[in-house]
Amino acid sequence: MRHPRYPTPYNVLLLLLLLVVPLAAAPSWAGVPTVANITITDVTTRSFSVVWQASEASTASLRVFANAPGTIPATEAIITPHPVESGAPAIRLAAEDRGVMKVRVTGLQPDTEYFFQTETTSISTGETLLAPAVPLAVQTEVRTVRARTVGAALVPFSNDLLLFPSLLPDGLSPAAGALLVIAVAGARHPVSGFVGDGVPAPHALLDMNNFFSAATNETLDLTGSEVLTIREFRGLCANAIGPVLAHARRVPLDNELSEVTAPAVCFSPTNIPADFNCDGRIGSGDFNLFLAHFGLSSVDGSPDCQFNADFDLSADGRIGSGDFNLFLSVFGASE
DSSP, X not given: OOOOSSOOHHHHHHHHHXXXXXOOOOOOOSSSOOEEEEEEEOOOSSOXXXXXXXXXXXXXXXXXXXXXXXXXXXXXXXXEESOOTTOOHHHHHHHHHTTEEEEEEXXXXXXXXXXXXEEEEETTTOOEEEEXXXXXXXXXXXXXXXXXXXXXXXXXXXXXXXXXXXXXXXXXXXXXXXXXXXXXXXXXXXXXXXXXXXXXXXXXXXXXXXXXXXXXXXXXXXXXXXXXXXXXXXXXXXXXXXXOEEEEEEOOOOOSSOOEEOOEEOOXXXXXXXXXXXXXXXXXXXXXXXXXXXXXXXXXXXXXXXXXXXXXXXXXXXXXXXXXXXXXXXXXXXX
């Protein structure tokens, strides 16, 4: 009998899959909260927001400074914890209960550097954590523009408003209190929105007109097909800080009308959505993402902050061997 000199791609993938061992989340206890995933979002010429996760039900605020050591307060800063555009208190309360924190700062000057610390206060104990120890820096944008230069003319443009759902593993229930953060290549900072704020749950509405170019610090004109990274801050999971679910999509083609649209799913050449990182091919990057979710289930008690339906290719509520076989059938394909 002849034995192959090298393992087949199938054997390599199967071996790696079998070696994956799920890691349990570390527990946390009520007291002084801990925080994770501090993210600067929604930076404009006059404002910015910060989102993060707390280890327990908490309230949020920021300390904003005019200097790097954090000794001079930015007196012009107006701080709004858990800004909800619709004014619905249930959204804020659900977010606080799940440890999903967001604070907006307005009243700022354009093209100016500010510094901040997050302030997280446990609802159960009243203990407060300032983080990080050294204030983080953020610079406001230079200019808001709504036109591009085409030859000798200025042509108005407007990006779309994006709708994206956040569901619990049952595929039906909205993830109450969840916050969605979307980033796009070329933008300096992501934008964010709470589930159910201004639109019916389980969707969140995100304004892509608030993307500013990392190169020019002016409004970024999106034409469509750019890769979006959508992160779901779902909050507490098994008494620990839950992971942030990530999805890759493409910006829908833009017709300059600022319509409400849904992002385009990245499909493989065989119409199976296995291009998890949206790079146009099914390869090792997609396989590593698949491995990280293998074994999770929406029907067998997996925590709601872990199951990601993007990887449930067979749509049976489990990320298992059936999904692996589907993934294997398109592995190596490219656009």
